[in-house]
Each structure stands twice: as structure tokens, then as C-alpha cells.
Amino acid sequence: MAALPPALSDTIVALSTPPGAGAIALVRLSGREAISLVAAAFTGKRLIDQPSHTLHFGTIRDEGRILDEVVVSLFRAPNSYTREDVVEISCHGSDYIVQQLLLLFTRRGARLAEAGEFTKRAFLNGSFDLAQAEAVADLIAADSQLSHQVAMQQMRGGFSRELKDLRARLVQFAALLELELDFGEEDVEFADRTGLLALLEEVRTLVRRLLRSFELGNVIKNGVTTVIAGRPNAGKSTLLNALLNEERAIVSSVAGTTRDMIEDEVSLDGIRFRFVDTAGLRDTTDVVESIGVERTLQRVKQAALVIYLFDLTETSPTELQAEIEVLNLPAATPVLSVGNKLDVASDDQLTVFRTRPDTVLIAASRGDGLDELRHLLLTQVRNEGLDRTGSSTIVTNLRHARSLDAAAQALDAVLAGLTAGTGTELLAADLRQALAALGEITGEISSDDLLTSIFTQFCIGK
Template identity: 45%
Template sequence: MSTITAISTAPGTGGIAVIRVSGKDAFKNFNPIFIPRKKNFVFLEQEANTVSFGNIVNGKNEIVDEVLVSVFRAPHSFTGEDVVEISCHGSVFVQQQILQLLINQHCVLAQPGEFTQRAFLNGKMDLSQAEAVADLIAANSAASHRMALNQMRGGFSSELLKLRTQLLNFVSLVELELDFNEEDVEFADRTQLKSLATTIERLILKLSDSFSLGNALKNGIPVALVGETNVGKSTLLNVLLNEDKAIVSDIHGTTRDVIEDSINIDGITFRFIDTAGIRDTKDKIENMGIERTYQKIEQASIVLWILDCTQLSEHMEWLTDRIAKRSAGKKVILVFNKIDKIADDERDVLSQLFEQFEGERIYISARERINTDKLQKALTKAAQLPDIHPGDVVVSNVRHYEALNHAHSAICRVIDGLDAGISGDFLSQDIRECMHFLGEITGQISNDEILGNIFGKFCIGK
């Protein structure tokens, strides 16, 4: 394997930057461009897990920068290889100069995720832990951070390892029976196997069921802003995001497509979706937008149904029918907007009109920012996300979720086969299929295409 290098800090100018070198020639390639400040100090003899101070010099022995150099010797490093980490000043020019000097010394520019891929290939972490590294970098809330950290520490992997080990023990006994089929012996107790298969089925189902929570924590809870045209959906979106994301106009049907953005409220990420106003129209383009509105209602976890306090639609029954059908089973918050334009007694009348509505109701003025803080509290309450504690296993990766579903189907076939009394060779096939999909998650079973797809999504330098 070649010795690779890359800038590991974010692009641009900063106080410091970190350049990473990894591979069997990491020390050899770096040594010619580094002059330690300490007298009689030999860089090639520097002890592992230590830091030295010195200058980076070019071919003319001109100083490029003063740096701190950290040394990690194989196998006790992130990648499992010899690693040098250079902390230099954050000038883009300085970073590029040092990078070019390393390339001149036969280092190769790292591909996206190549450092983490080498850590996986060298057995420093399994595939699910490697993917958690990317999730940790991308974490934008306390909950998503804890979830990624738990997975990176191997909580998910250890659960899967236990399942595969138990399955392996039993499939070995089942397959041993096949060698003695003429003697009609049974090494694997079918009752015990069914008990184990049932336990594994429940555990796999529990893991896959956690995906809805994990996906919400990782990507944000989808919140659809719905209602008729000109009730203030776009104005409210702009207020919640604290920026002019959506065009606001008195003209009906301004929003014709879906607008999405995310914001963190009390440690929870919400993904707000502003939708086209629902009304009866013959405009072909607007009708396409309304159809997308219906789709987003069905995809959302929380629906903010926004109504104009100043004039309730004469088509309220028609509108209620369309929203209610698609929001069944979801958290729906009724948001009465423009309360600054009505009297208190009119507000009481509105309350009576919707007394059959079971969801929470909030009275706001998006334009004047009245009670928008109460709406935010209602959103965090509607989210009802449990706390993530150290050791909790939550699935947040679509690839893992799909593999768990396949594994669940396979173990269910094992249970059905045991009930039907099928032969050991068919049982063995289904058990091995379950093991295969569990192994795909951790990388015990992988191929170059899967690895390329996973690590290609990482940033360069990680």
C-alpha cells in the first residue's frame, strides 16, 4: 500500500491546520522536510505518541512553517499504520506548500475516507463503526452525537457479534448432522434451536424498529407546514429558520414546490417542509405542487396545520378531509395564525369551531412573532424523543436497516421451518443467510463495490 497524505481539517484559513500522513513510509517520507528544534534529536527515532517541535523546509532549506509533529507507530494508530500528524499554521498557502512537499517525497493524495478505510482493513474497527465516524463528523445535535458515539464505540457491533456467534454454533451442529444422515442422529436440539431463533428474531426486530428514531435523530424530524394559500406558511417558515428562505406574497399560489430546511430546537433537529397551499385550482403547475403537498404530509412525523384567524375558509370541510386522511396517526398541531388582527372574543369562537380537534392548538402571529416560542415548545413536546444513553443501540443507517430486514426474513424462515419439521440442509441455508446479512453490517462479509460506496461519501482527510 502506498503512503497517503491529506489535509484533515476543514478547507479554508484557520488558526491551525492538521495534515495527516499514513503508511509504511510515513516517517521516511516526512523526515527530509522536517528539521527538529531540539539539538541532537533524530526524528526517525522519535517515540510513539509524542510531539516534537520544528520547522518544515523546502528543497532550498527555506523555512515554510513552524510546526508540531505527532508520531503514532503501527499498530497503535487510527489507521493501524505508521502515522505522522503535522499541526501547522492555518494559511491555505502554508497547507498547500507542505502537502506539495510530501507529494514530492513520494506520498500520494488520499481519497475520500481512505484513512478510515485503512482503519477498517487493518482491523482497527468494523464497518459499522467506520460509518459511525462519518455520522459523528456530521452530527448536528446532542442526540445524534450520542448515537454516533455509541455506535463508534462498538455497541451495535457487539450486539451483532453475539447473534452471529450463536447462529454459527447451531449451524455447525445442523451441518454436522448432514455428515451422519444415514445414522439418523440429531446433534442440534430443535427445541433449543427454536428458542434461540425466536430470541434472535426479537432482537433483530428491536434493532430494526429503532431505525425510525435513529433516522429522525440523524436527519431531523420531518415537519410539514400545510394549509390553504396565504395563511402564512412561508412567513412562519422564515420565522422558524430566522432567514428569508421562502418567498412571501399576498398573491395566492406563490409556493408551488416544496421548500425544506432544518433547525435545531432544544437539541432536536427538525426538518421543516413548506408546501404548496391546498386549494381547488385548474392551474396545472400548482396542482402538481399540491400533489407534492399530500406526499409530504404522508412522509412527515409532525404536521403543522396553519389557519388564517381572519378568514376561515368556506371549504373547511373539504380541506379537513384531505389533510386528515393523510395525517392519520401523526402528531398534528393546529396553528391559528394572524391573532394580532382579531379580538379575544373572536379567538374563543375559533376555539369552539375546532373543539372536536384532539391535537394541540397554538395561537400565533408569524409576522409579529407572537407565541412562536410556544410553537417551538409544542414541537419539542410532539417529537417525544427518548434520551440516548451510553450503551443504547439505535440504528440510523439505511444500509444497516435494509440488512436487518433481510436477516429478519431469514430467521423467520428458520422458525417456520422448525415448526414444519424441514430437513437440516434447508435450515442451514436460512441460518447462513441470516448470518450473511448480519455480517454485511459489520463488514465481515463485504465487497469492493460496497466499500467504495461507503467510504466515497467521507470527506478527504478522514
């Protein structure tokens, strides 16, 4: 393994638990002098002589003054998170104590860690690849069952193994094409064009499948933006409050109460939904309300899913269809028609809509029909995502999706070149681009700017 650059071979220290008072805080050090720095301030067992993966109780002292009673955890290289010597100090969660510990160790030669520097060192030391490192940040940010599940699968290397397998299958043919270039004057072909064509089509299919999974992955990671639209007094704010199970939006019988968008999130069966209550859609001379209507029309076009809420007592099927068409939604945007106020609608009004399979009837103020609505929301998301990917691997990272798209385009170019009988030099160049794009995901090909961009998004101490 190559030696780390000087900036990453010194000893770093940081608070690895959230700042603020608490029962316990954890101060972490990593680097060549991590153990010796702590040992010099620790009163208890002689830390220099202790084996890896052991815990030790004692005190941390600064020139004889006791800063705190602590538990010290030792992890010796290479059997640690960073593959360097790592020491974790569990102290009382006082801001003052933490600051005194950080001052002590920086005064004696350690450096305050930058954001994500512990994980960056783990990547540079070969503990895991770049995709797995990014999954660490996703795991920390996971706030639903599915986002946790996907981040854990990627952190354990599932996505990386699939990518490395794809890349390995291309490398052999790329090497043969490069060999042909070395013997260009002799007009020989080492790479079987028929076999290469079959392999490229298979790999491209797999890359496209991973790329398609990003649509679902983005939903899992960032939530399903679900806009509640409809005419004034249809009950949009009441529905938002019912879905969130809290009084988030003001409810009034006065039409046009909601002038701006109100958003909040809730998790349904492990999938995070971001519900957006919007201004009622109608023609109005009120300047402020007109702005709200315009913003609603813009927001529905950006939604992953639209709930069009209508008043069962005032709307006919023909009117409902006309109102939805006014939204001018992209063809791919799913729309759920939701009829509200079934508790006050007449039997005739209910019968008209009960025969429509694409409409669910609710009474938002009483909670009637909300379970069916939640079920339809989940079914819509799963049908639009999980059933289309055909893979347990789900791409959640925009950087990964862009690299996969670049790889797919390069593979398209190679396939087109093979069909057209393009020369070996151009085929090899396109294939190198595909390999580079796949390599960027796992970090086999990376740059300092890329690493800085990724790890500065981490929290300090991780």
C-alpha cells in the same frame, strides 16, 4: 493479522482539515515510510529516534528552502488511528503551504490518499469494525445533540457489541446443524430443536426491535421533514419565518404568494426539523399556482409530520376536518392542527377550538403559542420513536437497516422451517443467510465493492 494488500501498504498523505485559508492546517501521513519521509524534511529533533505520542517543533524544508515552521505529532504502529506509523503535521493554514507540503511528500514516495482511506486502513487493520467506521463519518456530519450522541455511541462499539452477541448466540446452533449434515446418513440430531426455537424467537425479537429503531434513527440523522400545509393566507410563510427566527419566506396579504416549496432546518432540543412551506391549497385557474398546489399534495404524502395551519377567523371544525381529509395522507402520518390568528379571532371562534385537545392555537405574526407548538412537535417525534424502540441502540444507517431486514426474513424462514419439520439442510442454509446478513453490518463478511461504496463517501484526509 494478515498483511495488507499492496495498495494499502504504501504511504499515503492528505490534508485532514478543511481546504482554504485558516490559522492551522493539518497534513497527515500513514504507512511504513511515514516517519522517515517527514524526518528527511524536518529540521529539529531526529524524528526517527523519538517515541510514539510525542510533539516536536521545527521546520519543514525542501532542498534547503524553509516551507514552514510546524509542530509534528508522532504515532507509532500499532498505537495509532490506522495502526500504522502516522505523522500529523500542524502547519500554518495557507493553501500554498499545504500544496507545497503535499507536493514534497508525493515527490519523495507518498501517494495522495483516497476518500476515507485512513479510516479504511483502520478497519482493515482491526482498529474497529465496519459499523464503527461508518459511525466516524456520522460523527463528522453530526449537527445536533442527538445525532452526535447516537454516532458517538456507535463509534464506541455499543451497536457492534449487541450485534456480535446476537451472532454468537446463533453460531453455536449453526455449527450443530452443519455437524448434522456431516452425519446425514445416520439420521441424528445434535441441535436441540426446542432450544433452537426459543433462541431464534428471542433473537428475531431483538433484530426486529433494532429494525424498528431505524425510523427514529433516520429522523435523528436526516431530520424530521415537517410540511406546513393549509389554505392561502392561513399564515404558513409567517409561521415558517417564526420557527426559523428569520425572514426566509416572502409574507404578503395577497393570496397565493407562495408558488413553490421553501425549506430550511432548525434544531429543537437536539432534534433537527426540516420545515417545508408550501403553496396554499385551493382550486385555481392559474397554471403556475396549480403546479404549486399539486406539488404540495405530493410533498405532504412524503412528510414525516404535517402541520395543517388554518385561519381561526374563517374556519369551522367541520371545514377543518374536510380540508385535512382532502390531503389523503397515509394513515401513519401524524397531523398537528394549528389554528392561526388568535390575536384577531373572536371569543366564540376561539372557544370552539380550545376544547379540542388535538389543536394548538397561535398568532404566528406575534409569536404567541409557538412554545406550545414546539413542545407538541418534540412530543410527537419522541412518542413516535424513542418510546417504541425500548432500546438505547438506535439504527441510523440504511445499509444496516437493510441487513437487519434480510436477517429478520432469514430467521422467519428458519422458524417456519422448524415448525413445519423442514430438513436440516434447508434450516442450515437459512441460518447461514441470517448470520451473513448480521456479519455484513460489522464487516465480518464484506466485499471490495462494499468497502469502496462506504469509504468513498468519507472526506479525504479521514
